[in-house]
Amino acid sequence: MKIEEEIKQKQFSSQRLKALVNVLFTASWFYSLQNTIFKKYDISWQQFNILRILKGQKGKPCSLKMLSERMIDRNSNTSRLVDKLERKGYVARHSNEIDRRKVDIVITPSGLDLAHLATVETDELVINEINSLTEEEEMKLNELLDKLRG
Numbered sequence: 001m002k003i004e005e006e007i008k009q010k011q012f013s014s015q016r017l018k019a020l021v022n023v024l025f026t027a028s029w030f031y032s033l034q035n036t037i038f039k040k041y042d043i044s045w046q047q048f049n050i051l052r053i054l055k056g057q058k059g060k061p062c063s064l065k066m067l068s069e070r071m072i073d074r075n076s077n078t079s080r081l082v083d084k085l086e087r088k089g090y091v092a093r094h095s096n097e098i099d100r101r102k103v104d105i106v107i108t109p110s111g112l113d114l115a116h117l118a119t120v121e122t123d124e125l126v127i128n129e130i131n132s133l134t135e136e137e138e139m140k141l142n143e144l145l146d147k148l149r150g
Contacts, residue, residue, distance in 0.1 A: 043118070050081055062123030
């Protein structure tokens with residue numbers, strides 16, 4: 001469905017503004033789709049993002065700084081998100097063996113299980129929703145979004 005129909009706006013003052021609204025609307029749309037899965041697991045998408053980052057570390061620890069740098073939503077309070085995940089038993093914090101001032105964060109086995117289950121579900125959901133694009137169009141979309149961010 002066209003963005004004009006989605007938000008019930010007849011026209012935009014420019015194609016640039018229309019593109020901006022379209023990107024923001026589509027990001028929110030994807031967020032809403034995935035949020036149905038995250039609610040089932042009692043996590044936020046920011047917490048899911050942290051679990052995916054830690055899962056990708058394959059057992060190697062991360063610092064808060066590293067997590068913050070790799071987050072999709074860089075405005076998130078990473079420390080607070082890790083606290084919540086730790087209380088739920090999905091991550092653990094340990095003092096760094098080399099530098100005791102640093103804290104290492106690792107994903108726990110239950111965090112790995114959750115990350116795997118939620119990843120499978122969200123990937124399946126998103127793939128089903130964007131199956132209208134060809135691989136060539138997906139590549140072009142990625143290229144344009146990368147170009148947009150400069």
